[in-house]
Amino acid sequence: MLLIPVDEEIDELHGEQLRREFSRAMDTVAAAVSEPVGAVSLRLVQRLPVRGRWDDDRREALREMRSWLQRPKLYRARSAPAGRLPRPDGPGQMPYPTRTRYAAGHTACALCGDAVAPGDIIGRIRDKGTPPYITLGWACHHCLYHRRATPRRVDLVIRIFHDLFASNGVGLNPIECQRLLEWVEETPDITSTAAWKQDPLDNTLVRLRTSVQEQKLNTWFSVTSGQTFVAALHEATTTGQTPEGDLLRAVLQHTEEWQTNACDVDVRLYGTGWRYRLATLKRTAHPTALSRRGGPFYLHQATRTAPEVP
Incomplete structure (x- = not known):
């Protein structure tokens, strides 16, 4: 069975190389759970946004699929987003993230670079979506909620x-x-x-x-x-x-x-x-x-x- 790379190797994947690894991982998971690739793709969309132009989402999806191979029960288990956590009051309050989840593997915050461990809360920060601003990848709990209240x-x-x-x-x-x-x-x-x-x-x-x-x-x-x-x-x-x-x-x-x-x-x-x-x-x-x-x-x-x- 084709193994999904470890976290350090996933972090080094970019562009076409990352897309090929992502496709191979979906084929591997589909074979392991005896379901078509389309069903695996739908499951990923339910668990996290998978958007073709964002390498960060593919990396997180690779970590998620690796957890399915390691513990097949996780594939069919219900997995709710982390949800809305308490926010600070006052001028340091941030808007709620557009998406939150529990990290599937070891990674780093896309904004501050702090280490993120499996099970830590990560999420996507709301952005303007217009130039000059570029969409940010998965951010840590501090950057999602506290970086302006306790900078x-x-x-x-x-x-x-x-x-x-x-x-x-x-x-x-x-x-x-x-x-x-x-x-x-x-x-x-x-x-x-x-x-x-x-x-x-x-x-x-x-x-x-x-x-x-x-x-x-x-x-x-x-x-x-x-x-x-x-x-x-x-x-x-x-x-x-x-x-x-x-x-x-x-x-x-x-x-x-x-x-x-x-x-x-x-x-x-x-x-x-x-x-x-x-x-x-x-x-x-x-x-x-x-x-x-x-x-x-x-x-x-x-x-x-x-x-x-x-």
């Missing part, structure tokens, strides 16, 4: 990166403003960095503090200011490997590649906007976690909810 430093860097990617300015809710202020205040000598001296952010910090005090739902600052925050935090950060440090370095690398066209992208074909930036990410000579995930992704802005009727 980590990596969440701030990721939000800044995708806002720079889309070139729409950087938008933060008051909780994120507070976390960014704390990060700046806890970083020694950040105002002495070359990046800060070239583009002082003192007025931007005042705006962030005002937004925190007034609990302003959304505070926007320019693409240039976002780049300065990244450069100054990276320059002032002490040596040592941290998740946010790795991401800061990646953002710096990619923004420099965008500015200098280091990957020799034909601007006659791609222009100078998000398509050019996406093409640059795909061609970079030094892939990073950010370039492998792609984008830009729509990460949502705070919205004012209607008061509950007593």
